[in-house]
Amino acid sequence: MSIFSANTDSARMPQHIAIIMDGNGRWAKKRGLPRNAGHAVGSETFRKIATYCKNIGVQYLTVYAFSTENWKRSKEEVEGIMKLFDQYLREAIEEMEADHIRLKVLGDLSRISPELRQLIEKTYEISTHYDGFQVNVCINYGGRDEIVRAARAFAEKCLAGEAKPEELTEESFSHYLYSDGIPDPELIIRPSGELRTSNFLPWQSAYSEYYFTDVLWPDFDEAELDKAIAAFRARDRRFGGVKK
Numbered sequence: 001m002s003i004f005s006a007n008t009d010s011a012r013m014p015q016h017i018a019i020i021m022d023g024n025g026r027w028a029k030k031r032g033l034p035r036n037a038g039h040a041v042g043s044e045t046f047r048k049i050a051t052y053c054k055n056i057g058v059q060y061l062t063v064y065a066f067s068t069e070n071w072k073r074s075k076e077e078v079e080g081i082m083k084l085f086d087q088y089l090r091e092a093i094e095e096m097e098a099d100h101i102r103l104k105v106l107g108d109l110s111r112i113s114p115e116l117r118q119l120i121e122k123t124y125e126i127s128t129h130y131d132g133f134q135v136n137v138c139i140n141y142g143g144r145d146e147i148v149r150a151a152r153a154f155a156e157k158c159l160a161g162e163a164k165p166e167e168l169t170e171e172s173f174s175h176y177l178y179s180d181g182i183p184d185p186e187l188i189i190r191p192s193g194e195l196r197t198s199n200f201l202p203w204q205s206a207y208s209e210y211y212f213t214d215v216l217w218p219d220f221d222e223a224e225l226d227k228a229i230a231a232f233r234a235r236d237r238r239f240g241g242v243k244k
């Protein structure tokens, strides 16, 4: 049972939570298991946390599932993670219709298999029918890469005579990002004891609150999320202004 409810004090409930799902490999190593066993349990944690976020009234959950750098891992590990995405997307397609959930994949999909891309397309199509809780899964995502792509897209519009450099604002630039239409995350959580942001949402996190914990992602649970939200609620967010 949550210490929060969807209807109480919703002004202090983060509308958008983002999570770097870190620590799967160490979790597996501690148990003498292959790394992919850690990812499999991590993927269950992700499902559990997504359901919980939906139930407590969070509107958007964004997770860092595979970075542009993660291709450096062994073929076996990469294939294992891609298989987990495949399984999740197939399940999500069933559940989205029942629960009116939206799903978006953020990242460069050109390196993703055609089968996965097809599943992703299907989730986009279903998402257009709903406006409820939205899950964003970052796959082959790199924050700097996202910004460079956006800059290129804008430059191309300028060259085509469809835009002018002086028209560019922070607001209009954000429409060129993968996250177009998604509000910035108020709370970003990184488990596993690492105190880095690792190229995760550099543009969108300009005013985000961070929460770090030593708990490894496969061990992360609803109580840990409650702690992160409680810490967020206790913070004084001034966005560069002064306290009234």
Ligand code: FPP
Pocket (backbone or CB within 6 Å): 021, 022, 023, 024, 025, 026, 027, 039, 040, 042, 043, 046, 063, 064, 065, 066, 067, 070, 081, 084, 085, 088, 137
């Ligand atoms: C980082 O931990 C985790 C990843 C690179 C993979 C994340 C993937 C999942 C949680 C499973 C599938 C996800 C979905 C959305 C179905 P790490 O491997 O770097 O851990 P370590 O730092 O302990 O080695």
